[in-house]
Amino acid sequence: MKAVIQDESPGYPADLLKETIDALPDHIAVLNSEGRIVAVNKRWSKFAQKENLGYEHYGVGQNYLEVCDKAQGFGSEIARLVGRKIRELIFTQRGTFRVEYDCHSPREERWFQLCGSVCHYNNALFIVLAHQNITPLMIAERRLRESEERYRALLELSPFGVIVHQEERIAYANGTAMRLARVEGEADFMNREIYDFLVPTDKEQVQDKVQRVLLGDRPGPSEAILLRADGSEVPIEFQAVLIQWRGRPAIQVILQDITERKRQQSDMLWHKAKLEETIEERTAKLRETVEELEHFSYALIHDLRAPLRAITSYSDFIALESSTDPARAHEYLLKIQQSALRMDHLITDALNYSKILRHEFPTQAVPLGTLIQGLLESYPEFQRHGENIKVAKDFPWVLGNESALTECFSNLLRNAIKFVPPEREPKVVVRWENRNDMIRVWVEDNGIGIPRESRESIFSMFQRLNKPEDYPGTGIGLAIVKKAVERIGGRVGVESEVGKGSRFWVEFPACRPPGRKRPNSACVHGKRCIA
Numbered sequence: 001m002k003a004v005i006q007d008e009s010p011g012y013p014a015d016l017l018k019e020t021i022d023a024l025p026d027h028i029a030v031l032n033s034e035g036r037i038v039a040v041n042k043r044w045s046k047f048a049q050k051e052n053l054g055y056e057h058y059g060v061g062q063n064y065l066e067v068c069d070k071a072q073g074f075g076s077e078i079a080r081l082v083g084r085k086i087r088e089l090i091f092t093q094r095g096t097f098r099v100e101y102d103c104h105s106p107r108e109e110r111w112f113q114l115c116g117s118v119c120h121y122n123n124a125l126f127i128v129l130a131h132q133n134i135t136p137l138m139i140a141e142r143r144l145r146e147s148e149e150r151y152r153a154l155l156e157l158s159p160f161g162v163i164v165h166q167e168e169r170i171a172y173a174n175g176t177a178m179r180l181a182r183v184e185g186e187a188d189f190m191n192r193e194i195y196d197f198l199v200p201t202d203k204e205q206v207q208d209k210v211q212r213v214l215l216g217d218r219p220g221p222s223e224a225i226l227l228r229a230d231g232s233e234v235p236i237e238f239q240a241v242l243i244q245w246r247g248r249p250a251i252q253v254i255l256q257d258i259t260e261r262k263r264q265q266s267d268m269l270w271h272k273a274k275l276e277e278t279i280e281e282r283t284a285k286l287r288e289t290v291e292e293l294e295h296f297s298y299a300l301i302h303d304l305r306a307p308l309r310a311i312t313s314y315s316d317f318i319a320l321e322s323s324t325d326p327a328r329a330h331e332y333l334l335k336i337q338q339s340a341l342r343m344d345h346l347i348t349d350a351l352n353y354s355k356i357l358r359h360e361f362p363t364q365a366v367p368l369g370t371l372i373q374g375l376l377e378s379y380p381e382f383q384r385h386g387e388n389i390k391v392a393k394d395f396p397w398v399l400g401n402e403s404a405l406t407e408c409f410s411n412l413l414r415n416a417i418k419f420v421p422p423e424r425e426p427k428v429v430v431r432w433e434n435r436n437d438m439i440r441v442w443v444e445d446n447g448i449g450i451p452r453e454s455r456e457s458i459f460s461m462f463q464r465l466n467k468p469e470d471y472p473g474t475g476i477g478l479a480i481v482k483k484a485v486e487r488i489g490g491r492v493g494v495e496s497e498v499g500k501g502s503r504f505w506v507e508f509p510a511c512r513p514p515g516r517k518r519p520n521s522a523c524v525h526g527k528r529c530i531a
């Protein structure tokens, strides 16, 4: 024990006081008013011994001020500062000072704190110096600081917005959160409630969530609409957790902009709805086609049975009477031939009709005049009538499909020259007019005409108004015309005066020729027209 205690304090044994001072973890030295060390405690002497400071009697008797003044190299600045502080205390005879300094050895890092205070004893002035090893404190502090720096760097670089909400106020917000909320700087954010940055309808649910988190609940992510500083809105997903912020509980909210996700979701919903619509449309179309095909096959079978029955009956007659009446047998053979021919026509027309039902008819710009002229030139039945079939000049282009249009006009023209009384020379006129960007084509004849009550039904399958011996046919032609026209987005109809003639009309969307554009205007048919 190197502590030097001159007198016993009243009521306190001097030995106990010495032991107490020796038991302190601080290195304590007492200087007199000249700066000379007059006493040191056990810790001081142990330190001097351990560090091999070369003090005799652990420094007792040495002038501490001189040691400070003469210090060289590393630590000399701190030593001189301590010297100045001690001199101040001696001069003012009152007060305290505290100096923190590092004193690292090659083996370890060390920090010390030196406290000096004035002490008066027996009318003499003493300075008590207490060195304290604050290394654990400094290391803990440094670790804490580094960990906080890492945490802050992480938050600042985070692609997620992070807001700390404490006692109903925003205590911290990272850059991403500030950019997301479009605030100018921290000042616009700090000390405001997070609820200020929500659309009114979302405030309650976020408040509820914050309360639940404060009560220790850990709710999953939720969505809300963020109200930005500029008044615009942005959808966000957020999650809240309870943390300690500067020693008090706080809510850390992590948020992200989900505009893109929302857009993708609504795109997906749109595509799904569109797909369902398309499926519904196609299913309806398919159902319609199946129904039509069912009706068609039933009617076809029914119509095929008539010539078949005729063939069977005439064959029976021939089998029975060919030897007795060869002339009659020959007549029956001719009838069998006619029935077979009719069956052939029925089958050919039926195949054409089913082709119209099954095939796709993509539309494009078609030069109608060229198409009709080509028809007239390639069918001998039309060429026979030469000048009696007149086609107007300068037919426009229409939005259609070549094979559908060929089916349509070949049937209309064939009927126009067929349904004419035998004594009358057929006269056909094909002309057109523009009706609100729809091209209406008229096929007019001077034939037998069609009664008013049949003007709709003739477009159905196997509807015939005349006896086959007067006007042969299958009753499928106009059904083909109607179906073909409808498949390419057109319409068909007829006007007529019985005994004088008929005027069939078909309408298609007008279309400009390919490569020719209307100045400053799109095609009236928008997407459907590819011209």
Ligand code: ADP
Pocket: 411, 415, 416, 419, 445, 447, 448, 449, 450, 458, 463, 464, 465, 466, 472, 473, 474, 475, 476, 477, 478, 479, 502
């Ligand atoms: P088809 O010509 O094979 O008889 P369509 O389906 O072409 O069958 O015509 C159905 C019916 O409509 C015809 O049988 C006929 O009675 C009537 N028809 C069609 N075109 C004309 C026309 N230009 N003039 C008078 N009647 C017509």
